[in-house]
Amino acid sequence: MNTPRPNILIAGAGPVGLVAANIFADAGISVAVFESDAELPTTLRASTFQPSTLDLLDRFNISEKLIALGLKAPRLQYRDRQGWMVELNFGSIREDTSHPYRVQCEQYKLTKLLADRLQQFPHAQIHFSSQVTEVSQTSDSVSISLKGPTGSSQITGDWLIGADGGRSLIRDALGIKLGGFTWPERFLVASTPFDFPSVIPNLCEVSYFADPEEWFFLLYVSGLWRVMLPIGSHENDTEALSDASIQKRLQRIYAKSGDYEIKHRTVYNVHQRVAERYRDGRAFLAGDAAHLNNPLGGMGMNGGIHDAFLLADLLVKVQKGEIPPSILDHYESQRRPIALEYVNTITIANKNNLETKDPVEQKIWRKKMMEIAADPSLAREYLLKVSMIASLRKQEQAIYAS
Numbered sequence: 001m002n003t004p005r006p007n008i009l010i011a012g013a014g015p016v017g018l019v020a021a022n023i024f025a026d027a028g029i030s031v032a033v034f035e036s037d038a039e040l041p042t043t044l045r046a047s048t049f050q051p052s053t054l055d056l057l058d059r060f061n062i063s064e065k066l067i068a069l070g071l072k073a074p075r076l077q078y079r080d081r082q083g084w085m086v087e088l089n090f091g092s093i094r095e096d097t098s099h100p101y102r103v104q105c106e107q108y109k110l111t112k113l114l115a116d117r118l119q120q121f122p123h124a125q126i127h128f129s130s131q132v133t134e135v136s137q138t139s140d141s142v143s144i145s146l147k148g149p150t151g152s153s154q155i156t157g158d159w160l161i162g163a164d165g166g167r168s169l170i171r172d173a174l175g176i177k178l179g180g181f182t183w184p185e186r187f188l189v190a191s192t193p194f195d196f197p198s199v200i201p202n203l204c205e206v207s208y209f210a211d212p213e214e215w216f217f218l219l220y221v222s223g224l225w226r227v228m229l230p231i232g233s234h235e236n237d238t239e240a241l242s243d244a245s246i247q248k249r250l251q252r253i254y255a256k257s258g259d260y261e262i263k264h265r266t267v268y269n270v271h272q273r274v275a276e277r278y279r280d281g282r283a284f285l286a287g288d289a290a291h292l293n294n295p296l297g298g299m300g301m302n303g304g305i306h307d308a309f310l311l312a313d314l315l316v317k318v319q320k321g322e323i324p325p326s327i328l329d330h331y332e333s334q335r336r337p338i339a340l341e342y343v344n345t346i347t348i349a350n351k352n353n354l355e356t357k358d359p360v361e362q363k364i365w366r367k368k369m370m371e372i373a374a375d376p377s378l379a380r381e382y383l384l385k386v387s388m389i390a391s392l393r394k395q396e397q398a399i400y401a402s
C-alpha cells in the first residue's frame with residue numbers, strides 16, 4: 001500500500017469509523033480508514049436514529065438527508081396483544097432537541113452519506129479490502145498490519161481507533177476482554193410490506209408489544225414493517241428462518257388470510273457486553289468493538305456514534321496542541337460508564353418489561369408507563385433518557401467540570 005503516513009488510523013468503515021473519519025477530515029487532520037469488506041456493507045442492521053444523534057450529525061449536514069431517505073417517527077408506543085396501549089410523543093422534548101422525533105432509516109444509508117462526504121477531502125481515504133490483522137505501538141506511534149488482495153503491508157500513524165465491530169480484532173490484539181453475557185435466545189427480524197396500521201388500531205411507526213409468551217416489536221422503515229421477536233435456543237437458525245416459522249409468528253400478530261409477503265429475514269445473537277478498557281496507549285475502541293447491547297430501544301449504533309464524536313473531538317484537540325494527551329482518558333471515563341450503567345440498564349429493562357411472565361411485574365410496569373404518559377414532566381424526563389440526550393448531557397457536564 002502506497003499511502004503517506006496519516007495522523008489517524010481507523011479500522012472499520014461502519015457508522016462509527018466513518019463518523020470519526022469525517023470529524024478528523026473537517027479538522028484538516030489526515031485520516032485513513034481500513035475496511036475488510038470490498039465495499040460498504042449494505043446488510044439490514046440498525047435503523048433508529050435518536051434525537052441526540054441527529055443533533056450531533058447536523059454538524060455534517062446529514063440529518064436532513066437521513067430524514068429524506070427515511071421517515072420521522074414522532075411517537076413511541078408500548079402495547080400488548082389484548083389492546084392495552086401507552087403512547088409517548090417526542091414533542092415533550094421539543095425544547096431539548098432540534099429533532100423531537102426518531103428517524104427510521106437503514107444504517108447503510110448513513111454510511112454511504114458519510115463515505116461520499118469524505119471524498120471531498122484529499123487528506124481522508126477509505127481503503128477497502130484491507131483487513132487489519134495486527135497492532136503494535138511505541139510511545140509515539142501506532143502501526144497496523146493489513147491483508148489485502150495484493151498481499152500484506154504495514155502502516156503507521158499517531159493514533160488508532162478500533163471501530164471494527166463486535167468481533168473486533170483490534171480489541172483482541174490489544175488483549176482487552178469483553179465482559180458481560182450473551183442472551184440464550186436469539187432475535188429474528190423479518191420485513192413485510194403488509195399494512196399493519198390497517199388492522200392494528202392507532203399503530204405508530206415504533207411500537208413495542210409486551211407478551212409473556214412471545215413479545216415483539218413493529219418498526220416502520222422505508223415502506224416495510226420490520227418485525228422483531230425472540231427465538232428460543234431449542235430452535236436452530238434454519239428452522240427459525242423457514243417460511244413456516246415466520247408465517248406462524250406473523251399470523252400470531254395478526255391472523256390474515258393467505259401468507260405474508262416476506263422481503264428480508266435474519267437471525268442474530270444478542271449480547272450485553274462491555275469492553276474492560278476502551279484504551280490501550282495510542283489505540284482506542286469505539287462502537288460495537290467497545291460495547292454490545294440488545295436492540296430494544298435502538299441504542300447500539302447511537303451509542304457508538306456518540307463515542308465517535310467524543311473521541312474524535314478530543315483527538316483533534318490533542319493533535320492541534322489545544323489539550324494535553326492526558327485528557328484522552330476522559331473518553332473511557334465518560335463513555336464506558338454510559339455503556340454499563342445507562343445503555344445496558346435501559347435495554348435490559350426494556351427486554352424484561354416486554355417478556356416478564358410475572359403478573360405483579362407486568363402490572364407495575366404498565367402502571368408506571370401510564371403515569372409517565374399522563375404527566376408531561378415525567379414524559380419529558382423519560383424521553384430525554386431513552387433518546388440518549390440525558391447521557392450526552394451527563395458526559396458534557398463531567399468534561400466541563402474537570
Ligand SMILES: Cc1cc2nc3c(=O)[nH]c(=O)nc-3n(C[C@H](O)[C@H](O)[C@H](O)COP(=O)(O)OP(=O)(O)OC[C@H]3O[C@@H](n4cnc5c(N)ncnc54)[C@H](O)[C@@H]3O)c2cc1C
Binds near residue numbers: 035036133164170286
Ligand atoms: C446482524 C445485525 C443486526 C443488527 N440489527 C440491529 C437493529 O435492528 N437495531 C439496532 O439498534 N442495532 C442493530 N445492530 C447493531 C448495529 O448494527 C451496530 O450497533 C452498529 O453497526 C455499530 O457500528 P460500528 O461502526 O461500531 O460497527 P459495524 O457497523 O459492525 O462496522 C464495523 C466495520 O468494521 C469492518 N471490520 C471488521 N473487522 C475488520 C478488520 N479486522 N479490519 C478492517 N475492517 C474490519 C466490518 O466489515 C464493518 O464494516 C445489528 C447488528 C448486527 C450484526
